[in-house]
Amino acid sequence: MNEEIPKEVLEAFTRYTPNLPARSAGKITSEILGGGLINNSYKISCESKDDFLLQRINKYVFTHPEHIQENYINIWQFAEFEFTGLRLPFPIYFDRTTTLYVDDKENYWRAFEFIDEGKALSIAEKPSQAKAAAAAFAKFTAAFNEFNVSSLKNSIPGFHDLSLRYSQFEQSLNTELHERRTKAQFVISELKKRELYKHFFEVIIESDEFPQRVMHHDAKIANILFHKKTGKVICPVDFDTVMPGYYFSDLGDLIRSLACNLDENSIDFENIRIRKEFYEGIVDGYSQIMNPHFTKAEKKYLHAAGLLILFMQSLRFITDYLNGDVYYKVQHPEQNLQRARNQLTLLNHLEDFLKKEYNFSI
Secondary structure (H helix, E strand, C coil): CCCCCCHHHHHHHHHCECCECCCCCCCEEEEEECCCCCCEEEEEEECCCCCEEEEEECCCCCCCHHHHHHHHHHHHHHHHHCCCCCCCCCECCCCCCCCCEECCCCCEEEEEECCCCEEECCCCCCHHHHHHHHHHHHHHHHHCCCCCHHHCCCCCCCCCCHHHHHHHHHHHCCCCCHHHHHHCHHHHHHHHCCCHHHHHHHHHHHCCCCCCEEECCCCCHHHEEEECCCCCEEEECCCCCCEEECCHHHHHHHHHHHCECCCCCCCCHHHCCECHHHHHHHHHHHHHHHCCCCCHHHHHCCCHHHHHHHHHHHHHHHHHHHCCCCCCCCCCCCHHHHHHHHHHHHHHHHHHHHHHHHCCCC
């Protein structure tokens, strides 16, 4: 048995079965699941009960674990009982009404069904996979078109708030790490030239033409389960950042993570490119589902999604670099500067690509 999982937690989630007397699950084994960057996840296998996914919530990242669990129960119940057609992993209760367990060290635990036939992909190897992932995230948001968005808690306040990120960037320019400021001057200058993206974001949040929607806020292919045999999408996963947001968040994240030929840690800046067929697959997959729900303004500025998210991510990397690497994990002192250059380079290519292919700019 993995020593990180307290016995009390395993007993809580294995002894209870709805509408039946408590019974032993028999022999229990656990397996650490990799891939998650924040929470600890385990596959729990029981001799006489179904396998399940157990997670310990990182309470230092999510300072109100009860909020993210409340959000999930709300969206799961809506998806389940409002005939949305959206499959979400069902939560496992450890008593009649409770799904969030707090152990004696005040760690927070929750459990879900384990979807054994599902697998996650780390990258999209072909445009059809990128399109399928985009359609899955679009179906997620579309399913909650009639949901009361204001009932969701903000699990990470200001997460995709571009005004906040730009303000943090400006504050970081006062760094006492003068050598870093000098090395970052090119990136700083190029980001300042693009302040119009911040102004456009402020138009979005002040306009009724851009309504708040239920957004996943971590839209990457690794958060989609594909069927091991058929390759078809089963469902999205990892809902800790589900909260109210705007149309650009998930689409922009998909473009940032899937449309580029190299990942965000690459320093091969000269060879960073936008893959046209992947970009088209992402936008087509997303818009085919969301177009019936989008406003005229959202449709008009659909291609702004990638620009806003790439600009925001470059801001976040350079801000952390100037602040001394206090947020993102780094393997060497220049990594956040390199990441910022990477995202800025991709942003520059996306700007050129959109002008050429779609005659679009903000």
